Amino acid sequence: MRVLLVWLAVGCGCLGPARSLHDDTGRVEADAGTADAGVPGDELDVLASRYVGAGSVTFTLGGPPESAPQLPVVVMAVVSDGFDGVLSRSSIGEPAFDGRTVFPLSSVTKAFTGLLAARDAVDGTLRPTSRLSSLLKPDLAPLVGDRTVAEVLTHTAGFGVFPRNLAFATMPTSPAAGYSRGQLAACLADPQCAVGPAVRGQYLYSNLGLGLLGVALEDARDESFEQLVQRRIAAPLGLHDTHTAALSDSSRWPMGRTQAGLRVPPATMGVLAPAGELFSTADDLRVVLRALVRRGSALQPAIDLAITPLAPPSHAWGFDRVTLRGLALASKSGEQAGFSSMLLWSPTRGVGVAAFTTVGGSSRTLAAACLDVLERAAAP
16 A cells, blocks of 8 residues: 555656657746856756656666656756756656646655754754654643654654554545544554554654644644745745645646556645645745755755754755765655655755656656756756
């Protein structure tokens, strides 16, 4: 069942027929005046397009070469000195998407939750050592013991990957849809429901843990996750289309595809929304990337903290710190049954890439596509 729903990450391929989503000549969207300096957009578009089609592609993330099916769609935001725009590629027969298409962020949502926690830390309202119980309301506080903010951020709190009382049997591609606070409380009260095979102190990626952190941030400020994201991230950055499912424009949602070929809508997560239910667009993620790679944003102190490892060398505040092909990067990937997403950027090279595709289980392939573009955009 976990193959169908995963809210967690991460040669020459034969490129099948592909077209730009704007016309058949490979045009891309870019800000006026930025696409003509440095690396041209059409060169980056060619790099992205090798991953789109009906064949297969061979790539490396820095280790042994891997081979995977090409992706049906890639919509990619790129921010660099030479190009600042959106690349949109689709294989023949697939719908045409662009920078305004609303995609599920899946686990990239956790980077937003981590940034919210980092903002609170900068404000002095929490610390990595703060106990979750000090933030949660009385119905949940006694159920989490002395687990800390740092433990859930670094996936070492001993929670399972998912609560075991999700509706896997009846809703396999969206088992957390409608998951309530009462169901969360019942799970936390039952160790067989909440804990995982790893003991506390050991790493085990946990949607339950990050979702619970988001609930704690909601309780501490008495605001919903949607309200927190809008007030503390979207408004300062000028994001227009980054919302939870309830407020996202569903008329612009695409259908996704499982690896078995089943067409599915985006998943929803109920009270666990902070672990993976934000929706966004390539246009909005381009704005986010600008804040991440170009210092001076209103969120700069929180951004600096959010990429600071809490558990050396890789786990930060919702972001991962990785080295791929010799580049030191911050990243977050996301997957669910019918979609994959990726956020990858260099804190030192001034370049970042974010991307979406409409097939699940493809985060490593999407990471390779992003890395090809990022590597070229970062080249001297």
